[in-house]
Amino acid sequence: MTSPSLPRRIAHLDMDAFYASVELLRYPQLQGLPVVIGGAPTQQNESRGRDWAGRLAQVPIEAFPRLAGYVGRGVITTATYPARAFGVGSAMGMMKAARLCPQAILLPVDFAEYRRWSRRFKQVVVSIAPVMENRGVDEVYIDFTEVPGGQREGGGVLARLLQKSIFDATGLTCSVGVAPNKLIAKMASEFNKPNGVAVLLPEDLQARIWPLACRKINGVGPKADAKLQSHGIHTIGELAARPREWLVEHFGRSYGAWLHDAAWGRDDRPVVTESEPVSMSRETTFERDLHAVADRAELGRIFTELCQQVAGDLQRKGYVGKTIGIKLRYDDFKIATRDQTVERHTQDAAVIRQVAGRCLKRVPLTRRLRLLGVRVGNLLPAACAASLPPPGWGESAPLF
DNA sequence: TCTGGGGTCCTAGGACCC
DNA sequence: TCTGGGGTCCTAGGACCC
DSSP states (O other), rough: OOOOSSOOOOOOEETTTHHHHHHHHHHHGGSSSSSEEOOOOOOOHHOOOHHHHHHHSSOGGGGGGGGOOOOOOBBBBOHHHHHHHHTOTTTOBBBHHHHHHHSEEOOOOHHHHHHHHHHHHHHHHHHOOOOOOSSSEEEEEEEEETOOOOTGGGHHHHHHHHHHHHHHSSOOEEEEEEEESSHHHHHHHHTTTTTOOOOOOOGGIIIIIITSGGGTTOOOOHHHHHHHHHTTTTTTHHHHSSSSHHHHHHHHHHHHHHHHHTTTOOOOOOOOOOOOEEEEEEEEEEEHHHTTTTTTOOOHHHHHHHHHHHHHHHHHEEEEEEEEEEEEEEESOEEEEEEEEEEEOOOHHHHHHHHEEEHHHTTTSSSOOOEEEEESOOOHHHHHHHHOOOOTTTOOOOOO
16 A cells, blocks of 8 residues: 655644744734734633724734833743844844844734634645644644655655645745654755745765754753753764763663664654544643732632633533643742642533542642633543543442 | 733652552 | 563653654
Protein backbone atom coordinates (compact mmCIF):
# COMPACT_ATOMS: atom_id res chain seq x y z
CA MET A 1 0.00 0.00 0.00
CA THR A 2 2.75 2.44 0.92
CA SER A 3 5.82 2.68 -1.26
CA PRO A 4 8.81 1.96 0.93
CA SER A 5 11.15 3.60 -1.56
CA LEU A 6 9.86 7.15 -1.15
CA PRO A 7 11.90 9.36 1.16
CA ARG A 8 9.88 10.86 4.01
CA ARG A 9 8.96 14.48 3.31
CA ILE A 10 7.29 16.31 6.20
CA ALA A 11 6.11 19.92 6.07
CA HIS A 12 5.52 22.39 8.86
CA LEU A 13 3.17 25.17 7.82
CA ASP A 14 3.00 28.25 10.02
CA MET A 15 0.61 31.15 9.38
CA ASP A 16 2.36 34.54 9.42
CA ALA A 17 1.41 36.74 12.41
CA PHE A 18 -1.90 34.92 12.30
CA TYR A 19 -4.13 36.90 14.70
CA ALA A 20 -2.82 40.22 13.46
CA SER A 21 -3.25 39.18 9.82
CA VAL A 22 -6.86 38.17 10.47
CA GLU A 23 -7.50 41.58 12.04
CA LEU A 24 -5.98 43.27 8.97
CA LEU A 25 -8.47 41.41 6.78
CA ARG A 26 -11.32 43.29 8.42
CA TYR A 27 -9.48 46.56 9.03
CA PRO A 28 -7.46 46.89 5.82
CA GLN A 29 -6.81 50.56 6.58
CA LEU A 30 -4.36 49.34 9.27
CA GLN A 31 -2.09 47.70 6.68
CA GLY A 32 1.55 48.66 7.24
CA LEU A 33 0.92 50.16 10.71
CA PRO A 34 2.14 48.85 14.06
CA VAL A 35 -0.79 46.87 15.48
CA VAL A 36 -0.82 44.68 18.56
CA ILE A 37 -3.46 42.20 19.65
CA GLY A 38 -3.82 41.56 23.35
CA GLY A 39 -5.13 42.54 26.71
CA ALA A 40 -7.12 40.52 29.16
CA PRO A 41 -9.76 38.65 27.16
CA THR A 42 -12.82 39.95 28.96
CA GLN A 43 -16.36 38.84 28.16
CA GLN A 44 -16.91 42.01 26.14
CA ASN A 45 -13.94 41.21 23.93
CA GLU A 46 -14.85 37.54 23.48
CA SER A 47 -18.31 38.41 22.26
CA ARG A 48 -17.26 41.43 20.25
CA GLY A 49 -19.75 41.22 17.46
CA ARG A 50 -19.54 41.49 13.73
CA ASP A 51 -21.48 44.74 14.09
CA TRP A 52 -18.64 46.35 15.89
CA ALA A 53 -16.16 44.92 13.39
CA GLY A 54 -18.27 46.13 10.51
CA ARG A 55 -18.45 49.64 11.91
CA LEU A 56 -14.73 49.77 12.66
CA ALA A 57 -13.98 48.77 9.09
CA GLN A 58 -15.25 52.20 8.04
CA VAL A 59 -13.50 54.02 10.85
CA PRO A 60 -10.48 56.25 10.12
CA ILE A 61 -7.14 55.20 11.56
CA GLU A 62 -7.13 58.04 14.11
CA ALA A 63 -10.24 56.60 15.74
CA PHE A 64 -8.60 53.29 16.74
CA PRO A 65 -7.49 52.80 20.36
CA ARG A 66 -3.75 53.16 21.00
CA LEU A 67 -1.40 51.23 23.24
CA ALA A 68 -0.38 54.47 25.01
CA GLY A 69 -1.79 54.77 28.50
CA TYR A 70 -2.78 51.13 28.75
CA VAL A 71 -3.30 50.09 32.37
CA GLY A 72 -3.76 46.46 33.29
CA ARG A 73 -2.25 43.00 33.44
CA GLY A 74 -2.62 41.88 29.86
CA VAL A 75 0.10 40.60 27.57
CA ILE A 76 0.66 40.94 23.84
CA THR A 77 -0.70 37.95 21.95
CA THR A 78 0.52 38.95 18.48
CA ALA A 79 2.07 41.97 16.84
CA THR A 80 2.23 42.92 13.18
CA TYR A 81 5.68 43.06 11.60
CA PRO A 82 5.78 46.90 11.75
CA ALA A 83 5.10 46.66 15.51
CA ARG A 84 7.78 43.98 15.91
CA ALA A 85 10.26 46.47 14.48
CA PHE A 86 9.82 48.42 17.74
CA GLY A 87 10.79 45.37 19.78
CA VAL A 88 7.22 44.48 20.66
CA GLY A 89 6.56 40.76 20.66
CA SER A 90 4.17 38.10 21.88
CA ALA A 91 4.03 37.29 25.61
CA MET A 92 5.36 40.77 26.42
CA GLY A 93 3.51 42.69 29.12
CA MET A 94 1.20 45.37 27.72
CA MET A 95 2.67 48.09 29.93
CA LYS A 96 6.14 47.43 28.59
CA ALA A 97 4.87 47.30 25.01
CA ALA A 98 3.10 50.64 25.55
CA ARG A 99 6.44 52.19 26.47
CA LEU A 100 8.22 50.73 23.46
CA CYS A 101 5.56 51.69 20.92
CA PRO A 102 2.82 53.93 22.39
CA GLN A 103 1.44 54.81 18.96
CA ALA A 104 0.68 51.15 18.16
CA ILE A 105 -2.98 50.41 17.58
CA LEU A 106 -4.40 48.02 20.17
CA LEU A 107 -7.05 45.49 19.26
CA PRO A 108 -8.62 43.00 21.69
CA VAL A 109 -8.33 39.27 20.94
CA ASP A 110 -11.24 37.62 19.16
CA PHE A 111 -10.61 33.88 19.33
CA ALA A 112 -13.91 32.97 17.72
CA GLU A 113 -12.87 34.86 14.60
CA TYR A 114 -9.37 33.33 14.55
CA ARG A 115 -10.88 29.86 14.85
CA ARG A 116 -13.09 30.54 11.84
CA TRP A 117 -10.11 31.50 9.68
CA SER A 118 -8.15 28.57 11.13
CA ARG A 119 -10.81 26.14 9.92
CA ARG A 120 -10.74 27.76 6.48
CA PHE A 121 -7.01 27.44 5.89
CA LYS A 122 -6.90 23.89 7.26
CA GLN A 123 -9.71 22.91 4.95
CA VAL A 124 -7.59 24.11 2.04
CA VAL A 125 -4.63 22.06 3.30
CA VAL A 126 -6.50 18.77 3.68
CA SER A 127 -8.15 19.19 0.30
CA ILE A 128 -4.66 19.07 -1.22
CA ALA A 129 -2.65 16.99 1.27
CA PRO A 130 -4.92 14.91 3.54
CA VAL A 131 -2.41 13.76 6.16
CA MET A 132 -2.41 16.85 8.38
CA GLU A 133 -1.75 17.23 12.09
CA ASN A 134 -3.25 20.14 14.01
CA ARG A 135 -0.86 22.09 16.21
CA GLY A 136 -3.13 24.79 17.52
CA VAL A 137 -4.95 27.47 15.53
CA ASP A 138 -2.12 28.71 13.33
CA GLU A 139 0.13 25.79 12.47
CA VAL A 140 0.02 22.26 11.11
CA TYR A 141 2.31 19.43 10.14
CA ILE A 142 1.66 17.77 6.79
CA ASP A 143 3.00 14.48 5.45
CA PHE A 144 3.99 15.15 1.83
CA THR A 145 5.54 11.71 1.28
CA GLU A 146 2.65 10.02 -0.51
CA VAL A 147 0.95 13.09 -1.93
CA PRO A 148 1.10 13.20 -5.76
CA GLY A 149 3.81 15.74 -6.56
CA GLY A 150 4.90 15.83 -2.93
CA GLN A 151 8.43 14.78 -3.83
CA ARG A 152 9.02 17.35 -6.58
CA GLU A 153 11.89 19.67 -5.65
CA GLY A 154 11.94 18.00 -2.25
CA GLY A 155 8.41 19.21 -1.54
CA GLY A 156 9.00 22.80 -2.60
CA VAL A 157 6.46 22.63 -5.41
CA LEU A 158 3.68 21.36 -3.14
CA ALA A 159 4.62 23.89 -0.45
CA ARG A 160 4.18 26.76 -2.91
CA LEU A 161 0.90 25.28 -4.17
CA LEU A 162 -0.39 25.23 -0.58
CA GLN A 163 0.72 28.82 -0.02
CA LYS A 164 -1.04 30.00 -3.16
CA SER A 165 -4.21 28.01 -2.47
CA ILE A 166 -4.42 29.33 1.10
CA PHE A 167 -3.83 32.88 -0.03
CA ASP A 168 -6.45 32.63 -2.79
CA ALA A 169 -9.01 31.25 -0.34
CA THR A 170 -8.29 33.52 2.62
CA GLY A 171 -5.93 36.36 1.73
CA LEU A 172 -3.57 35.08 4.44
CA THR A 173 0.10 34.21 3.98
CA CYS A 174 2.07 31.42 5.61
CA SER A 175 5.57 30.01 5.74
CA VAL A 176 6.44 26.39 5.05
CA GLY A 177 9.42 24.22 5.90
CA VAL A 178 9.82 20.83 4.25
CA ALA A 179 12.29 18.34 5.66
CA PRO A 180 12.79 14.64 6.41
CA ASN A 181 10.91 14.96 9.72
CA LYS A 182 8.79 17.20 11.95
CA LEU A 183 11.66 18.47 14.07
CA ILE A 184 13.64 19.85 11.12
CA ALA A 185 10.54 20.99 9.24
CA LYS A 186 9.53 23.09 12.25
CA MET A 187 12.90 24.85 12.26
CA ALA A 188 12.88 25.25 8.48
CA SER A 189 9.50 26.99 8.42
CA GLU A 190 11.16 29.92 10.20
CA PHE A 191 13.98 30.30 7.70
CA ASN A 192 12.18 32.49 5.16
CA LYS A 193 9.38 34.02 7.21
CA PRO A 194 7.07 35.66 6.27
CA ASN A 195 5.53 34.10 3.18
CA GLY A 196 8.55 31.88 2.57
CA VAL A 197 9.42 28.28 1.76
CA ALA A 198 12.50 26.36 2.88
CA VAL A 199 13.35 22.87 1.69
CA LEU A 200 15.90 20.86 3.65
CA LEU A 201 17.41 17.53 2.66
CA PRO A 202 19.18 15.16 5.06
CA GLU A 203 22.58 16.34 3.84
CA ASP A 204 21.73 19.96 4.80
CA LEU A 205 21.87 19.23 8.52
CA GLN A 206 25.44 20.37 9.09
CA ALA A 207 25.24 23.56 7.02
CA ARG A 208 21.72 24.77 7.89
CA ILE A 209 20.83 23.35 11.31
CA TRP A 210 24.08 23.02 13.26
CA PRO A 211 24.83 26.77 13.22
CA LEU A 212 21.48 27.51 14.95
CA ALA A 213 21.08 28.17 18.67
CA CYS A 214 19.91 25.16 20.73
CA ARG A 215 16.86 27.18 21.73
CA LYS A 216 15.61 26.82 18.14
CA ILE A 217 14.90 23.14 18.80
CA ASN A 218 11.22 22.65 19.53
CA GLY A 219 11.46 21.17 23.03
CA VAL A 220 14.45 23.15 24.30
CA GLY A 221 13.05 25.92 26.44
CA PRO A 222 14.64 28.62 28.60
CA LYS A 223 15.62 26.22 31.41
CA ALA A 224 17.30 23.59 29.26
CA ASP A 225 18.95 26.29 27.17
CA ALA A 226 20.44 27.97 30.24
CA LYS A 227 21.80 24.65 31.45
CA LEU A 228 23.27 23.87 28.05
CA GLN A 229 24.90 27.32 27.95
CA SER A 230 26.38 26.76 31.39
CA HIS A 231 28.20 23.79 29.86
CA GLY A 232 29.42 25.91 26.98
CA ILE A 233 26.91 24.50 24.50
CA HIS A 234 25.33 27.26 22.44
CA THR A 235 24.69 25.85 18.99
CA ILE A 236 23.05 22.66 17.81
CA GLY A 237 26.39 21.70 16.28
CA GLU A 238 28.05 21.96 19.68
CA LEU A 239 25.24 19.86 21.10
CA ALA A 240 25.76 17.23 18.42
CA ALA A 241 29.45 17.11 19.29
CA ARG A 242 28.77 15.93 22.85
CA PRO A 243 28.75 12.18 23.36
CA ARG A 244 25.31 10.71 23.94
CA GLU A 245 26.44 9.29 27.30
CA TRP A 246 27.57 12.73 28.46
CA LEU A 247 24.17 14.23 27.64
CA VAL A 248 22.38 11.36 29.36
CA GLU A 249 24.57 11.85 32.42
CA HIS A 250 23.74 15.57 32.68
CA PHE A 251 20.17 15.73 31.37
CA GLY A 252 18.70 12.39 32.31
CA ARG A 253 18.21 9.16 30.41
CA SER A 254 15.19 10.30 28.46
CA TYR A 255 15.84 13.99 27.82
CA GLY A 256 19.58 13.50 27.28
CA ALA A 257 19.03 10.86 24.62
CA TRP A 258 16.35 13.01 23.01
CA LEU A 259 18.71 16.02 22.90
CA HIS A 260 21.32 13.90 21.15
CA ASP A 261 18.82 12.63 18.58
CA ALA A 262 17.49 16.15 18.00
CA ALA A 263 20.96 17.56 17.39
CA TRP A 264 21.59 14.83 14.83
CA GLY A 265 18.28 15.57 13.11
CA ARG A 266 16.69 12.27 14.11
CA ASP A 267 12.95 12.25 14.69
CA ASP A 268 10.58 9.50 13.57
CA ARG A 269 7.34 10.84 15.09
CA PRO A 270 4.48 10.30 12.66
CA VAL A 271 2.08 13.01 11.51
CA VAL A 272 -0.98 12.25 13.64
CA THR A 273 -4.29 13.24 12.08
CA GLU A 274 -6.53 12.76 15.11
CA SER A 275 -6.16 12.82 18.86
CA GLU A 276 -8.40 12.91 21.91
CA PRO A 277 -8.09 15.68 24.50
CA VAL A 278 -6.57 14.74 27.86
CA SER A 279 -7.87 17.61 29.93
CA MET A 280 -9.93 20.78 29.78
CA SER A 281 -9.48 23.79 32.00
CA ARG A 282 -10.49 27.38 32.64
CA GLU A 283 -8.42 29.87 34.55
CA THR A 284 -8.52 33.59 35.18
CA THR A 285 -6.13 36.23 36.41
CA PHE A 286 -7.87 38.75 38.64
CA GLU A 287 -7.70 42.47 38.00
CA ARG A 288 -6.21 42.80 41.49
CA ASP A 289 -4.83 40.18 43.87
CA LEU A 290 -7.54 38.66 46.05
CA HIS A 291 -7.42 37.26 49.56
CA ALA A 292 -9.25 34.08 50.50
CA VAL A 293 -10.75 35.70 53.59
CA ALA A 294 -11.10 39.38 52.72
CA ASP A 295 -12.44 38.65 49.21
CA ARG A 296 -14.22 35.42 50.00
CA ALA A 297 -17.48 36.30 48.25
CA GLU A 298 -15.85 37.49 45.06
CA LEU A 299 -13.55 34.47 44.91
CA GLY A 300 -16.50 32.18 45.49
CA ARG A 301 -18.37 33.69 42.56
CA ILE A 302 -15.36 33.41 40.26
CA PHE A 303 -14.71 29.82 41.40
CA THR A 304 -18.27 28.75 40.68
CA GLU A 305 -18.19 30.45 37.31
CA LEU A 306 -14.95 28.67 36.32
CA CYS A 307 -16.54 25.32 37.26
CA GLN A 308 -19.60 26.16 35.15
CA GLN A 309 -17.40 27.14 32.22
CA VAL A 310 -15.39 23.90 32.32
CA ALA A 311 -18.60 21.90 32.63
CA GLY A 312 -20.01 23.80 29.66
CA ASP A 313 -16.89 23.06 27.61
CA LEU A 314 -17.09 19.35 28.47
CA GLN A 315 -20.78 19.18 27.59
CA ARG A 316 -20.40 21.09 24.34
CA LYS A 317 -17.52 18.93 23.19
CA GLY A 318 -19.00 15.69 24.55
CA TYR A 319 -16.48 14.65 27.20
CA VAL A 320 -16.55 13.52 30.81
CA GLY A 321 -13.62 13.44 33.21
CA LYS A 322 -12.81 11.97 36.58
CA THR A 323 -9.79 13.92 37.82
CA ILE A 324 -10.85 17.33 39.06
CA GLY A 325 -8.28 19.88 40.09
CA ILE A 326 -7.54 23.47 40.92
CA LYS A 327 -4.63 25.77 40.20
CA LEU A 328 -3.64 28.84 42.17
CA ARG A 329 -1.10 31.48 41.37
CA TYR A 330 -0.08 33.49 44.41
CA ASP A 331 0.93 37.14 44.38
CA ASP A 332 4.57 35.98 44.40
CA PHE A 333 3.84 34.07 41.15
CA LYS A 334 4.34 30.68 42.77
CA ILE A 335 1.88 28.07 41.59
CA ALA A 336 0.09 25.39 43.58
CA THR A 337 -2.10 22.62 42.18
CA ARG A 338 -4.32 20.07 43.90
CA ASP A 339 -6.44 17.41 42.29
CA GLN A 340 -8.66 14.53 43.22
CA THR A 341 -9.78 11.55 41.20
CA VAL A 342 -13.38 10.54 41.74
CA GLU A 343 -15.09 7.24 41.00
CA ARG A 344 -17.48 8.35 38.29
CA HIS A 345 -16.68 10.40 35.23
CA THR A 346 -18.61 13.65 35.20
CA GLN A 347 -19.38 16.79 33.22
CA ASP A 348 -21.64 18.22 35.91
CA ALA A 349 -20.88 21.73 37.16
CA ALA A 350 -22.14 21.01 40.69
CA VAL A 351 -20.00 17.86 41.04
CA ILE A 352 -16.96 19.69 39.68
CA ARG A 353 -17.62 22.59 42.05
CA GLN A 354 -17.88 20.25 45.05
CA VAL A 355 -14.70 18.26 44.33
CA ALA A 356 -12.76 21.39 43.35
CA GLY A 357 -13.92 22.93 46.61
CA ARG A 358 -12.38 20.02 48.52
CA CYS A 359 -9.12 20.56 46.62
CA LEU A 360 -9.17 24.21 47.61
CA LYS A 361 -9.28 23.21 51.28
CA ARG A 362 -5.97 21.37 50.92
CA VAL A 363 -3.94 24.33 49.73
CA PRO A 364 -2.40 27.19 51.75
CA LEU A 365 -4.53 30.34 51.51
CA THR A 366 -2.60 32.90 53.53
CA ARG A 367 -0.99 34.71 50.59
CA ARG A 368 -3.05 36.79 48.21
CA LEU A 369 -4.09 35.08 45.00
CA ARG A 370 -3.44 36.32 41.49
CA LEU A 371 -5.03 33.50 39.51
CA LEU A 372 -7.53 30.72 40.03
CA GLY A 373 -8.09 27.81 37.67
CA VAL A 374 -10.24 24.68 37.46
CA ARG A 375 -9.24 21.61 35.48
CA VAL A 376 -10.91 18.32 34.58
CA GLY A 377 -8.62 15.55 33.36
CA ASN A 378 -8.70 11.81 32.70
CA LEU A 379 -11.18 12.54 29.94
CA LEU A 380 -13.33 10.05 28.09
CA PRO A 381 -15.82 10.70 25.29
CA ALA A 382 -19.22 10.93 26.98
CA ALA A 383 -20.50 8.15 24.70
CA CYS A 384 -17.82 5.73 25.94
CA ALA A 385 -18.42 6.55 29.59
CA ALA A 386 -22.12 5.76 29.20
CA SER A 387 -21.26 2.12 28.49
CA LEU A 388 -18.79 1.90 31.36
CA PRO A 389 -19.59 -0.49 34.21
CA PRO A 390 -20.56 1.22 37.46
CA PRO A 391 -17.72 1.90 39.92
CA GLY A 392 -16.87 -1.15 41.97
CA TRP A 393 -18.06 -3.56 39.31
CA GLY A 394 -15.99 -6.73 39.28
CA GLU A 395 -14.61 -6.23 42.75
CA SER A 396 -14.95 -9.36 44.84
CA ALA A 397 -17.59 -8.97 47.49
CA PRO A 398 -16.60 -10.02 50.98
CA LEU A 399 -17.61 -13.64 51.56
CA PHE A 400 -18.91 -13.04 55.08
C1' DT B 1 6.06 48.36 34.31
C1' DC B 2 5.68 42.67 36.33
C1' DT B 3 4.72 38.62 33.58
C1' DG B 4 -2.51 35.55 29.83
C1' DG B 5 -4.92 31.24 28.89
C1' DG B 6 -5.22 26.56 27.32
C1' DG B 7 -2.90 22.68 26.66
C1' DT B 8 0.73 18.20 26.66
C1' DC B 9 4.17 15.37 28.60
C1' DC B 10 7.55 13.94 32.11
C1' DT B 11 9.29 12.88 36.79
C1' DA B 12 9.15 11.07 41.24
C1' DG B 13 7.31 9.26 45.45
C1' DG B 14 3.83 6.58 47.72
C1' DA B 15 -0.08 3.32 47.83
C1' DC B 16 -1.49 -0.95 46.64
C1' DC B 17 -1.52 -5.36 44.34
C1' DC B 18 0.51 -9.68 42.62
C1' DT C 1 10.02 -13.20 59.77
C1' DC C 2 12.49 -11.30 56.13
C1' DT C 3 13.37 -10.32 51.47
C1' DG C 4 12.32 -8.76 46.46
C1' DG C 5 10.59 -7.40 42.32
C1' DG C 6 7.13 -5.44 38.75
C1' DG C 7 3.03 -2.89 37.45
C1' DT C 8 -0.51 0.59 37.85
C1' DC C 9 -2.76 4.44 39.71
C1' DC C 10 -2.71 8.76 42.10
C1' DT C 11 -0.79 13.26 43.21
C1' DA C 12 2.27 17.60 42.88
C1' DG C 13 5.28 20.09 40.44
C1' DG C 14 7.60 21.67 36.45
C1' DA C 15 9.17 22.29 31.55
C1' DC C 16 7.54 23.41 27.37
C1' DC C 17 4.46 24.80 23.44
C1' DC C 18 1.03 27.79 20.82
